Amino acid sequence: MTEPDSSRSRPQGAYDVFLSFRGEDTRKTFTDHLYTALVQAGIQTFRDDDELPRGKEISQHLLEAIQESKISIVVFSKGYASRWCLDELVEIIKCKYRKTGHIALPIFYDIDPSDVRKQTGSFAEAFVKHEERSKEKVKEWREALEEAGNLSGWNLKDMANGHEAKFIQEIIKDVLTKLDPKYLHVPKHLVGIDPLAHNIFHFLSTATDDVRIVGLHGMPGIGKTTIAKVVFNQLCYDCGYGFEGISFLLNVKEKSEPNDLVLLQQQLLHDILRQNTEKINNVDRGKVLIKERLRHKRVLVVFDDVDRPDRLLDLMGEPRWLGLL
Structure with missing residues (x-):
């Protein structure tokens, strides 16, 4: 499937936001609404429309999109802990340290931050399977989730009384502020x-x-x-x-x-x-x-x-x- 112009075939550094999400959870609901609002606000956003086949590795195309973005928004949902979403998250956390100024912004959609941080609830169920099939990656996945769960982000349950449209508006304002802060430079040691x-x-x-x-x-x-x-x-x-x-x-x-x-x-x-x-x-x-x-x-x-x-x-x-x- 071909991605809209706002999210594919852009030169390096041209993405404002990379969206990481579990397609079958939120693609046609929250993430689609968030993506539309980001684009309407003039924010160049990468959203992958191609769900990876089960068991496949994350593509180089997606890795580059993460690396070329200024902000990575991670939409945590109950089904997020799939191997390809977790691979994306690992790269996002790496970019947070590797790339100066890269921001990781978690959104806790229908899951508690503690479930992400501690891999409990639906995440615990997913990791039972991961321990069997992808044992070599489990450690870095858990570390990435623990870090992401501790980041300052947005929790739908706590914000705007669960009103999704208002919640998205607040996220857009936050992203715009992070992308284009209006704090004006003034000289130090001003007299009078x-x-x-x-x-x-x-x-x-x-x-x-x-x-x-x-x-x-x-x-x-x-x-x-x-x-x-x-x-x-x-x-x-x-x-x-x-x-x-x-x-x-x-x-x-x-x-x-x-x-x-x-x-x-x-x-x-x-x-x-x-x-x-x-x-x-x-x-x-x-x-x-x-x-x-x-x-x-x-x-x-x-x-x-x-x-x-x-x-x-x-x-x-x-x-x-x-x-x-």
Whole structure:
């Protein structure tokens, strides 16, 4: 069976995610829904559609796909402990140590992490057969399962009250954050920045449903952008305020022409929704999309280098159209 373009025939390093799963357990249900959501979010995902014949070794094609991926998502189900899934898992754990930055992300679909870690329950039954047929591999399989069971991951039973669609949405957000962290670089040993940043942070971090707008103004070169970055990092990552979307738009003043504003609108929508949106043909259409797609979301947006207030009106219409904090 031929794999969709998003998961086959890509150059090395082009895969964002490798999906490891037991086909007969979740191929047509959870894994298919997860795969579709990953692709719709613009995440280049490898999913093998060809179930290996019983007793066959994992193919070089699959090994290379694991090695070429940035993240391996392992969907643990009751039937996962087949020899080919376990071979995939061994390679995933090896890549976690061999390849700098490779992330192994377990999902415990219908099984408890302790069953994976200790090989109990349905995994114990599978290993009775493995001890008879594949004794030489059992040790490395058990070690890989023990390690995977101890990794931080996602448990459907504990998340979103077992609501699968919401569960998948949370996984997508996590994957996107791991692939493209928005933490902004700021210089070390900043002089005079922290007190100013703290005051702004305190104002913005107060719990409220209101739209809040803060303007930083002053002479060029005094550190306004740096202060904004410090506050942005604190609100988004250091303190975990649970924004549904974040965006830091640089150099707004330089992008005041209609075509440039359209690009800023497109970036704003992409940053917050974390997926490709329809192509914006003009500024007015961009304003409509911002109003329709973002007004009910809790978001944090920083507009850098805005020389006139009407620039924001030109860009997004009324501030209340954004669920700004």
